[in-house]
Amino acid sequence: MDIIEVVKTRKSIRKFEREDVDLNQIKKIIEISINSPSGGNAQNWFTYIIKNKDILSRMRNEVETVYKKVTGKDAPGVYAFFNEAPVVLAVVQKPYIGSLDYVLEKADKNRNYDRKFIINPGLQGVSSFITHILLVAHNEGLGACWMTGPLIAKPEIENILEIKSPNNLVALIPIGKPLGRRSKSSRMDVAEVIRIIR
Numbered sequence: 001m002d003i004i005e006v007v008k009t010r011k012s013i014r015k016f017e018r019e020d021v022d023l024n025q026i027k028k029i030i031e032i033s034i035n036s037p038s039g040g041n042a043q044n045w046f047t048y049i050i051k052n053k054d055i056l057s058r059m060r061n062e063v064e065t066v067y068k069k070v071t072g073k074d075a076p077g078v079y080a081f082f083n084e085a086p087v088v089l090a091v092v093q094k095p096y097i098g099s100l101d102y103v104l105e106k107a108d109k110n111r112n113y114d115r116k117f118i119i120n121p122g123l124q125g126v127s128s129f130i131t132h133i134l135l136v137a138h139n140e141g142l143g144a145c146w147m148t149g150p151l152i153a154k155p156e157i158e159n160i161l162e163i164k165s166p167n168n169l170v171a172l173i174p175i176g177k178p179l180g181r182r183s184k185s186s187r188m189d190v191a192e193v194i195r196i197i198r
């Protein structure tokens with residue numbers, strides 16, 4: 001597919017064929033996606049490629065248990081379906097400290113706070129990596145979904161995967177062959193998202 005078609009036809013996939021996905025195809029997707037930009041070229045991302053069904057169902061159990069404990073309700077489907085995919089990526093943000101951080105930490109606490117927690121270049125870099133993964137997976141004929149909902153159980157899942165501070169689990173991405181056809185979700189008119197300053 002050309003790049004425009006890839007971007008325009010990608011959609012979140014939440015139902016997957018039982019059929020397995022070749023690990024080499026997943027590695028290829030990651031290998032292409034590490035061409036993503038990152039602040040200071042820090043490449044502060046890492047991903048677990050999880051195929052183990054027991055681990056995946058333990059992760060789902062934690063999501064359902066924590067959701068119930070916190071809200072008193074059953075977790076909605078959009079939080080907990082990830083273990084039905086043959087492969088799940090658990091994407092980790094590694095620490096990113098740019099030269100500006102050292103300057104601002106001493107010079108201006110407010111701007112330092114904004115940069116670290118609002119602008120958050122480290123997280124922006126990982127987000128770009130995830131976007132690349134979704135697009136490349138789609139180009140490979142696979143379906144995927146960027147998920148932060150399950151991270152209601154972030155410490156519990158990090159415990160299962162042995163992810164330790166200062167590394168941070170930021171998203172799960174189930175990947176597999178799409179089951180059925182979904183229509184594309186709507187988008188705003190482009191005029192609503194731009195303002196031209198001449």
Ligand SMILES: Cc1cc2nc3c(=O)[nH]c(=O)nc-3n(C[C@H](O)[C@H](O)[C@H](O)COP(=O)(O)O)c2cc1C
Pocket residue numbers: 010011012013014078079145146147148149150184185
């Ligand atoms: C940061 C982020 C978090 C998301 N978390 C979830 C999630 O937990 N569960 C889910 O089913 N979809 C999740 N999505 C997918 C969005 O619902 C989806 O991208 C949006 O509805 C647009 O649909 P599309 O991806 O098919 O274009 C997430 C997307 C992003 C970017």
